Amino acid sequence: MKIGREHKPRQALLMFIFLGAAGAGWEPRHYFVLEETPSGTFLTDLVKDLGLGAAELAARGAQVVSEDNESCVQLDRQTGKLILNKKLDREELCGPMEPCVIHFQVLLKTPLEIFRADLRVGDINDHSPEFPEKEMTVKILESSSVGAVFLLKSAQDLDVGNNSIQNYILSSNSHFRVSIRNKGDGRKYPELVLDKGLDREEQAEFRLTLTALDGGSPPRTGTSQIRIIVLDVNDNAPEFAQALYQVQILENSTMGSLVAKVSAKDLDTGTNGEVSYTFFHSSREMSKTFALNALSGEIRLIKTLDFETTSSYDIEVEASDGGGLSGKCSVSIQVVDVNDNYPELTISSLTNPIPENSPETEVALFRVRDRDSGENGRTVCSVQDGVPFTLEPSIENFYRLMAEGPLDRESRAEYNITIIATDLGTPRLTTQHTITVQVSDVNDNAPAFTQTSYTLFVQENNSPALHIGTISATDSDSGSNAHITYSLLPTDDPQLVLASLISINANNGQLFALRALDYESLQAFEFHVVATDQGSPALSSQALVHIIVLDANDNVPFVLHPLQNASAPCTELLPRAAEPGYLVTKVVAVDQDSGQNAWLSFQLLKATEPGLFNVWAHNGEVRTSRLLSERDAPKHRLVLVVKDNGNPQRSASVTLHVLLVDGFSQPYLPLPEVAHDPVQDEDMLTLYLVIALASVSSLFLLSVLLFVGVRLCRRARAASLGGCSVPEGHFPGHLVDVSGTGTLSQSYQYEVCLTGDSQSNEFRFLKPVFSSILDQNSGGPYK
Template sequence: AGIHGNVAYSLFQGSGGSQPFVIDEATGEIRLKGALDFETTPYYNMEIVARDSGGLSGKCTVAIQVLDVNDNAPKLTISSLTNSIPENAPEAVVAVFSVSDPDSGDNGKMVCSIQNELPFLLKPTFESYYSLVTEGPLDRESRAEYNITITVSDLGTPRLTIQHTITVHVIDINDNAPAFTQTSYTLLVHENNSPALHIGTISATDSDSGSNAHITYSLLPPQDPQLALDSLVSINADNGQLFALRAMDYEALQTFEFLVAATDGGSPALSSQALVRVVVMDDNDNAPFVLYPLQNASVPCTELVPRAAEPGYLVTKVVAVDSDSGQNAWLSFQLLKATEPGLFSVWAHNGEVRTTRLLSERDAPKHRLVLLVKDNGDPPRSASVTLHVLVVDGFSQPYLPLPEVARDPSQEEDLLTLYLVVALASVSSLFLLSVLLFVGVRLCRRVRKASLGGCSVPEGHFPGHLMDVSGMGTLSQSYQYEVCLSGDSGTTDFRFLNHYSQ
């Protein structure tokens, strides 16, 4: 009692110092003087001393258990990491990591996860270690990069979570051959094109990357050994442009086919093929050719028509062809010139030459027809044909040959003009020669007359049987006499009578 019953409490010096506790000296209440950390010191042992005023004391030990709270988030530690994975790897390890949580109980238990629908798996290895692996071969062409987020959560209340992101690049492997945009190509080119003409482009794509996607184009040997492909087309190896090496001729080659290969730059290289068909389009570069009647024959063909032929009588049929095609080969016939217009006509579509009326006696026996054969091209081309028609009374009657070679109308006109000039010159020359001859004869006679001076009388004795004619007498019937009239006489009808015996 009294002062001997007053007790004072204190911490034993041996366990004090670093203790985060204090004790009330009068009441003995133990209080914290700082924050506790379960992860540093999970429990404490303290010795308490009680002393009275008389100097007596007693001891006891107080054990303090620190209760854990979820105040630490999990930790993730990467041990190994591979950021690039070949796409054809069957199962590859991307990363190995460990997780830890200093809390206890459920606060220290952890779960790991990644996003769903990714071709990766988390596999626990031992204790708190995990590995991130691929489920199977990856496809870079579908997805070239993955961002994987690893989530680690504890089971405390409330839960604490951490996340770590790993970026994985998929390395390309040459596992895709080039693919053409079309399985076959049809290219059109007009004939008579200029050499080195760009006629079309083929294109292929490769879903790989880098050198695995670099495409080179080439021509494959043609299946037809007769096709000289190297002289027809060439291809740009870098962009697939096709060029015509020479002018195409539709009449010689309408279409041809060949294969084109597209090869990538991978190792090993992959390739694919496409069929290219080149169609040569026709141009109107050929004039119609007349098969009948032949125009180059030495003796022209002559058609016979009976004079009694009815209107519409088929004289002949002009046969012509055109080596072009389509409308460039559609032929029409037209009568350009005829010896007697209106007697013959030609059907525009089949070339049949027919009479249009009855023949009469006044119609000429020989006729010359010039026909035009024209195609339907743009611009149109044409050829002319000359027909010789002979009108006969019967087919047994021989006919006169016509001129051997049909001449151009302009040439005939030139020849006719030449003939007229020659004939005129000949007639003029003959006329001038006749005039000169006539003048010469007259001059010659005048000169001869002047030299005689009168009538020439035979010398010597006249025969006795001559009679005087001054009266009414008559000359002898047995003789005729030469009579000369003087120049002064006005009668010049008879100058000389030849002397001859009856």
């Protein structure tokens, strides 16, 4: 299909040609457009050309990839229209090359498919022919025969095809005409033809005008003046040693390097034998690249070569003598490619960031290109070691950068991937391109507590809302996946109402006691704290928290014996014959507190007879300090203080009544005896046996008399002295374990009964009242 406007120069004339059978997915598509066509001009509908659905181009991520980084065409994914991206200048793009073709690919990424295409840029007649010189001088021997042909320098036209030079016209004269010669490269060269013999004496010089016309509509022209000098006869023209010189030169040759040297000889003598060299039919680009020494014939390089731009040059050299005769030769220069171009890497698509749990994700799609040729243009591609990414070769020098498997953001959140492209030339050239890939987080890590279990201590009788400790957890994820909230799990114990005891700050894990705790009621308890992140789905973990209530000295010691709340005071009996150290009684006390708060000590505060009694501080035993005398009062009142070891110290007082009696026999704990000397035992044995026998007999008789007297006195005075008893039963349940204070190994209640007559009393000691006392906290017996 061809679209155009006729008879308007430099107007856009759009044409595209679609070649290839329908459905040939890899057959190149061909399009055509004239140079200077405005940008935005519609080229074709790719939806129809590629046989795709209307929305498939956008869905498959279609894009145009050009051989150069800047594409001359643009694809509208929504409509499928291929439009011209910028105004093109065919001469700037391709120079004299014909046809001028720009290659590109249409890339469909998912799944990957590539359609090759090219855009041929057509020429318009926007350049006029130009001669290399405004005036050409031609020397012709007057002896030249009619029909002799003389070469003229041709004009240059940057346009190609029909818009290039098509004809030459010579101004009207009687001796010369112009003839056009076609060479193998398609260009036309003018030749001056002699139609009439010359006579130097008649006319020694001619001035003519040569006009070059191109094939445009309307045609463009260029002119040059021809000065013809008629010479005397010179019958030998210079001759080159070779008609064709073929040389090679490396493209990285330095300026000034010798490219070739031509040589011609002239058999004439004098000025007719002096040879000078010039370029013949030299283009503007050729003149900027090579210089010819007119005397030596050396051709040297005056401009840096580039194999990728121009791989060969054809030069014609003319050798002229002083008599006006000349000869010509051709020089073919082949530029040898060197590995001077680094591989080029172009990213077509990049996925960034990538989720850490994505398996075998395509990170990037890119193409590697090297402008050199042969082995210098072949490339290999790799990535650096130590990264979990690989390269997969695709088609048309495309590569996929793939993640080998799921990544772990917590181990590494960012990768700098260096892609290394190396050609196979000598020496090898390498290009490195670094891609930074971010790894996005997914909620794959549960919160982790700093400890698997926590032990926190709180003093009893604490103030409400007291901060007792902090539970901390961390999450390796990021963002909302790492935002942690804390909560309490209900306990399995129905008796423990956790919500009334403890609360937790959901944001920072701080634990608070909601009310005052009582060690005697609750000594320790435990529960679980749950840390939950905000991910989707949310992940959580648990930690065990032990709360230990510390005892405070908030209970006074309690006296078990003698009871201070009995209806009648208890009185202890003390025989007047008691020895020093005689055990009168033992004060038994307990403390509901624990530890050193329950360590009890006893002290005698007041006594009717100071110095008669003493109290052992650690076990509460009341003993006599000396022998009793007749002057000692029969009744004594002792006030004892029981103190704990707490801070502040608490104490309780106990009052004891001691009644002295005569003739009452009662075992007592003697003071430790001094060991006898084993040497005197044998001498004293007989004496001890006699004294023992007398003592036993006396005591037996005294005991019988005392027993009868006591019985008689008891009956007579039973009415006057009320019985002293302690009602059996359990002590209050608020008593606590004193944990081995040394007062008693078991709990006992003492009962002492007295009659009105101290000589006929009955003493019952260490009679168990109850077997156990339940502890308020643990429910176990006191030890």
